[in-house]
Structures are given as C-alpha cells and as structure tokens.
Amino acid sequence: xxxxxxxxxxxxxxxxxxxxxxxxxxxxxxxxxxxxxxxxxxxxxxxxxxxxxxxxxxxxxxxxxxxxxxxxxxxxxxxxxxxxxxxxxxxxxxxxxxxxxxxxxxxxxxxxxxxxxxxxxxxxxxxxxxxxxxxxxxxxxxxxxxxxxxxxxxxxxxxxxxxxxxxxxxxxxxxxxxxxxxxxxxxxxxxxxxxxxxxxxxxxxxxxxxxxxxxxxxxxxxxxxxxxxxxxxxxxxxxxxxxxxxxxxxxxxxxxxxxxxxxxxxxxxxxxxxxxxxxxxxxxxxxxxxxxxxxxx
Ligand SMILES: Nc1nc2c(ncn2[C@@H]2O[C@H](COP(=O)(O)OP(=O)(O)OP(=O)(O)O)[C@@H](O)[C@H]2O)c(=O)[nH]1
Ligand SMILES: [Mg+2]
Numbered sequence: 001x002x003x004x005x006x007x008x009x010x011x012x013x014x015x016x017x018x019x020x021x022x023x024x025x026x027x028x029x030x031x032x033x034x035x036x037x038x039x040x041x042x043x044x045x046x047x048x049x050x051x052x053x054x055x056x057x058x059x060x061x062x063x064x065x066x067x068x069x070x071x072x073x074x075x076x077x078x079x080x081x082x083x084x085x086x087x088x089x090x091x092x093x094x095x096x097x098x099x100x101x102x103x104x105x106x107x108x109x110x111x112x113x114x115x116x117x118x119x120x121x122x123x124x125x126x127x128x129x130x131x132x133x134x135x136x137x138x139x140x141x142x143x144x145x146x147x148x149x150x151x152x153x154x155x156x157x158x159x160x161x162x163x164x165x166x167x168x169x170x171x172x173x174x175x176x177x178x179x180x181x182x183x184x185x186x187x188x189x190x191x192x193x194x195x196x197x198x199x200x201x202x203x204x205x206x207x208x209x210x211x212x213x214x215x216x217x218x219x220x221x222x223x224x225x226x227x228x229x230x231x232x233x234x235x236x237x238x239x240x241x242x243x244x245x246x247x248x249x250x251x252x253x254x255x256x257x258x259x260x261x262x263x264x265x266x267x268x269x270x271x272x273x274x275x276x277x278x279x280x281x282x283x284x285x286x287x288x289x290x291x292x293x294x295x296x297x
Contacts, residue, residue: 004053005169008082010108011091012100013037013061016120020091020152021045021058024162028263029182029189030058031196035203037061037074038196041188042081048178052166055175056089057081062104082111087168089161090141091118094125094149095134108141114168115141116148116161123151186224187217189263194228194256194272198241201252205240209233211277224264227271228256234276241274249274 009017013036021030025045031038037060045056059081060074082088090108092101108115117138125131135147146164150157182189191212198210209232216227232238242249249272257270 001171002051002053002174003169004055004172004174005086005165006055006057006084007087007089007165008057008059008085008111008113009089009091010059010078010082010104011061012098012104013063015061015091015093016152017061017091018043018058020089020118020120020150020158021056023152023155023158024054024056025181027181028259029184031192031199033196033199033203035199037063037071038199040070040074040077041192042077043192044183046176046180046182048174048176049162049166052169053174053176053178054162054165054169057085062100062107064099064103079107079110082107082113085111085113086170087145087165088113088115088141089118090115091120092138094119094122094131097138102139105139105141109143113143114145115143116146116164117141117144118161119147119149120152122149122156123154186264187214190214190217190226190260191228193259193263194230194252196259197252197255198230201248202240205237209237210241215273216271222267224260224266224268226260226268227273230272230274231277232274233278238274238276 009021011017018030018032018039022028025047029045030043039058039060043058045058047054059078062075062078063071088108088111119135122131131149138147148157148161150161152158191214194212195210211231213229213231214226215229216225218225230241232241253270253272257268260268260270
C-alpha cells in the first residue's frame with residue numbers, strides 16, 4: 001500500500017525554508033536569497049522515497065508588519081498553505097526568536113497537524129553549547145513531535161527530519177510520478193530564477209517592487225527560447241535594473257540563463273526587458289494580474 005502526505009514548511013522570513021525545500025527535493029524548485037520575503041508563492045516540491053511520497057509546500061515568510069498589500073497577500077498565502085496538511089515543519093533560526101516567529105507559531109498552532117520544529121543555520125553557531133539554553137527556552141508548538149537542530153545549507157540533520165516524515169505520512173495513492181519534483185511549470189520556474197537574481201543583485205536598491213513575467217517560452221530542438229519582462233514600480237528603478245550601459249541587466253541575464261540551463265538541462269537563449277508598472281506593490285488588482293494567489297481580507 002502506498003503512502004502519500006503533504007508537509008508545509010512555515011516560519012518567519014529568511015529562516016531558510018526554501019533552502020530546506022530544495023535540499024529535501026534534491027534540486028532547486030524554490031528560489032532563495034538573503035532578503036526577507038523572497039518566496040511569494042506556495043511552491044510544491046515532491047520527493048518519492050519508495051512507497052512514501054512526500055509533497056512539500058514552501059510558504060512565504062510570515063511577517064507582522066502588514067502595511068503593504070503585497071505583504072498581507074503573502075501572509076494569507078502562507079496561512080492558507082497550512083490548512084489541510086499532514087505535518088508542519090516549523091523553522092526558526094538558531095539563537096534568534098522575534099515577533100515574526102511568535103506570529104508564525106500562532107498560525108502553526110491553528111493548523112492542528114503534528115509539528116517538527118527545526119532550528120536552522122546551526123552551521124553559523126561557532127559556540128555550540130550556546131544552543132542548549134536557546135533550545136531549552138524555545139516556545140513549544142502545541143502538537144510538537146520533535147525539535148531538530150539542522151543546517152539546511154550543509155544538510156546536517158536533514159536526514160533525521162526526512163526519516164520522521166517518511167514514518168508519519170498516511171496511506172494514500174501517490175499524486176505525482178516518482179520523477180516529478182514540482183507542480184510548477186517550466187515557465188514559472190524560469191520567471192522565479194530571474195527574480196532570484198534580481199533579488200540577490202538589487203537587494204538594497206529595490207525593496208519588494210520587482211516582479212517578472214514570461215512573454216515567450218519556446219522549446220526548440222536542443223534550445224529553450226525564453227523572453228521575460230521585469231516589472232518595476234518607477235522609471236528610476238528601471239535605470240537601476242538596467243545599470244550603467246546595460247551592465248546590471250546583462251549580468252542578471254547571464255546568471256539567470258545559467259541557472260535555467262542547470263535546472264532544465266538544456267541550452268537557453270534568454271532575452272530580458274524592463275518595464276514600469278506604476279505602484280503595483282500597493283495595488284491588489286495589479287498583484288493578482290501578475291499571478292499572485294490569495295486575497296487581501
Ligand atoms: N549559514 C546558513 N545560511 C542559510 C541556511 N539556510 C538558509 N541560509 C541562507 O539564508 C538566506 C535565506 O534563505 P531562504 O531559504 O531564502 O529563506 P526563506 O525562509 O525561504 O525566506 P523567505 O522566502 O523570504 O521567507 C539565504 O541567504 C540562504 O542561503 C543554513 O542552514 N545556514
Ligand atoms: Mg523562501
């Protein structure tokens with residue numbers, strides 16, 4: 001009898017949820033960056049271990065300061081993803097507990113599924129004994145099963161989590177082919193890889209105001225021909241994205257193309273354009289038109 005379960009990965013922004021998802025799945029299905037709220041969609045990652053299929057839902061980081069519409073939509077996307085799952089991986093960062101962690105804990109407590117609490121980035125803790133009082137004082141989720149110190153980056157202890165999850169998934173038919181690793185289209189993954197490079201290069205200059213659309217995705221013999229539009233809020237931001245004599249856009253394009261070639265295993269021809277869409281991060285309809293799920297109530 002096969003087993004199949006859905007596991008949400010939740011926590012405040014920047015704790016390493018997407019890095020963990022990619023490690024659990026074995027390839028990059030969700031983009032990562034140092035900037036908070038990098039993940040904006042609930043991305044599914046799938047890994048099949050024999051008779052047990054684990055379907056992971058990466059969620060946007062839960063953040064208390066919900067003034068901007070985009071932030072509220074992201075919080076809503078995260079809490080919706082916690083409904084109806086078989087387990088929750090609640091991630092926090094070693095030696096750090098913030099108001100956002102508290103908010104994330106409240107949402108995790110509402111969902112009722114068993115919780116595995118991961119204390120991530122332990123590779124950054126040089127003085128390991130310091131972890132002990134932190135672990136002892138951590139607020140405990142209601143349905144806590146295990147607290148596991150991990151490093152999503154190095155993979156340390158991620159196998160322990162994986163074993164626990166394989167043990168608890170309920171009986172059920174597999175929803176994905178064993179070779180599938182995500183429910184997202186190549187088109188979506190391509191747009192995310194562009195957004196990843198934009199977020200990494202322009203971390204300080206362009207808070208939240210970027211979005212990417214794919215206008216062309218043609219599969220030719222031995223080549224993917226892709227063109228993408230980078231949407232910014234103001235024309236001044238357009239200049240920043242393009243850079244001096246186009247240098248920034250060229251570098252972002254080169255890196256995006258390389259990560260697409262690595263993910264798709266084929267040559268990619270990539271063209272990027274930058275366009276201005278006025279005030280989109282504050283405009284719910286514009287956000288929805290760019291493909292974000294969720295509503296703002
Ligand atoms: N040193 C170290 N860095 C990590 C680890 N896990 C993640 N990071 C880094 O932390 C940053 C945030 O990682 P993400 O995986 O994007 O975090 P996230 O929780 O998905 O963030 P949001 O999508 O914004 O909510 C990136 O720069 C990662 O490389 C870890 O175990 N150790
Ligand atoms: Mg993320």
